[in-house]
Amino acid sequence: MSQKQFMQNPWSNWMKGEGPDSDIVISTRLRIARNLRQHPFPLLATDSQGEEVVRKVTEVSDSEAMRKRHQLQVIHMDQINPLEKRVLVEKHLVSPHLAEESRKGAVLLREDESVSIMVNEEDHIRIQVLLPGFRLNEAWEIGTKIDDIFEKNLNYAFDETRGYLTSCPTNVGTGIRASVMLHLPALVMTQQISRILQAINQVGLVVRGIYGEGSEALGNLFQLSNQVTLGMSESDILSNLYGVARQIIEQERVARTYLLEHTRVSLEDRIFRSFGILMYARTVESKEAAQRLSDVRLGIDLGIIPNVSPLVLNELLVTTQPGFLQHHAGQKLTPDQRDERRARLIRERLRVVDSQE
């Protein structure tokens, strides 16, 4: 796979939607932050020090041990254009920070995009595993094996008391952040979501929108992750997140059943109106698109809209983002032009699906 294909193909493994509880859990993500001893943190490093880190990391990724498990391709951030960077961000393969602010930033990508290792982000190494559905343990197993290979070959910054050292103190300790992306339309519709979000904050977890910290919960997608990385073992972190996510999944299921049983007509009406609008509208803002795609996705998951794959929605959530739209158009677009292209893209995509009925 060439570098370009990562930008052109909207399909990442994490969007393929096969996995446990994938009617509610869109994807699972695990991230491990690591740094090299005797190398300054990326924020303080010179260009040549940054290059040195990239060199060391790619050496390990090209090693026999790694290649047996994962074929990784390196993309240097200073060798791709802003639109291409944006696409990688929208596919969740790199962080906005790596794309826009890092010096000598790079990413090592597995072809199916289930593994992405950022180099010279806030930390020297950020191993990310992205899987569709609710698969925390599997993500942890993949991630920790990659971590082991690096640890054998590189000298990690590690402190007996504090654990793995990181650039930002919130990551010190295990260096682990695990998250699940939850689609919770019924909890939003039944107005239970704010009560649940408050409760989550009290058990050491945090909720963000689909595009990370501070982003709004577009399309009723909530990213639930651990807050604490220090003073808890990896397995405690994962089992705490698992347990809370499990509860929220069950609450969402109860809310969906409630809506079906008590407000079927208005629920169907809402879902089909969104479907009809997406099938015909000529201009759609990204916020509206996300909301209506959420309605349609719920309709598919409840069997109200037959013959449409939920995967189309995962794909459209990404391909209707500004960067992807502009990359696809091959040029910068004004917001109005983006809204028109977004509408056309959704229309054409849903129509293909609909005509296959």
Next chain:
Amino acid sequence: MSQKQFMQNPWSNWMKGEGPDSDIVISTRLRIARNLRQHPFPLLATDSQGEEVVRKVTEVSDSEAMRKRHQLQVIHMDQINPLEKRVLVEKHLVSPHLAEESRKGAVLLREDESVSIMVNEEDHIRIQVLLPGFRLNEAWEIGTKIDDIFEKNLNYAFDETRGYLTSCPTNVGTGIRASVMLHLPALVMTQQISRILQAINQVGLVVRGIYGEGSEALGNLFQLSNQVTLGMSESDILSNLYGVARQIIEQERVARTYLLEHTRVSLEDRIFRSFGILMYARTVESKEAAQRLSDVRLGIDLGIIPNVSPLVLNELLVTTQPGFLQHHAGQKLTPDQRDERRARLIRERLRVVDSQE
């Protein structure tokens, strides 16, 4: 054609939409009010006096002279049920007053529903001619010939000074009310409509919504008619109405061109969103239905929505009315049930059309 068919068939001649300027003028209506000398006005008549009037009128409608021009069927209001009456009202074949308040009310209907003669409404005889498109002269010719036949055979209440006498003083004189139903979405969208309506009131004309006096302008449909019946000749009344309607038609055309040239994307978006919603919604209130059908109709008339006949919209405007829906269902329906049936009816009707593309 049996009596029942008038209630079951949604298609009246006036809905068939063929006629001059039918992209804007949905239909033309002419009404002539007449009374019989030496018979009390319907409001004051006893049942037997009312029956006597029906007998005299139907005698004339069965006469050779009338049958050569029009085959008329009589429907007695006290022989049909409330839902059937409501359907006749919704098809504009009888007035709400005749349906609900008259005693010994009846209507004589031509099979194509272009002629409807109400007996014992406010006046003994109300000859109505309904034609699609902008056809005032043709409506007048048809109406006046029917009037001539009645006048030859019945003794009309006529006064040399005041002209034809009527129950309500606003109709005295010529007894003529002519009206055109105009679809003016572009004048509404460009916010010119209130200025135009004000000007209309100053030239002796009056504007109402689609279902008569006091009714809102549902679906951007405006019924323009003469206010004055006294002190003007029939031809002055008709040419005044014609001239004003002509001006409004041209203003609507200018506004449509303006919208197409200056706001094409948002115009298309509005039109297609309405189409998409009507194609998929599960519950639609009558007001929303009228508004969205108006959008779709505009889209058809501007060539934005291809392959859909404007006639479907005329039909749906009538068939989605409460009476028609209930008659079709064969039972009384709650407002919620009506909204669901309305949505289904529109969906199925548009889908048939769309699949013929």
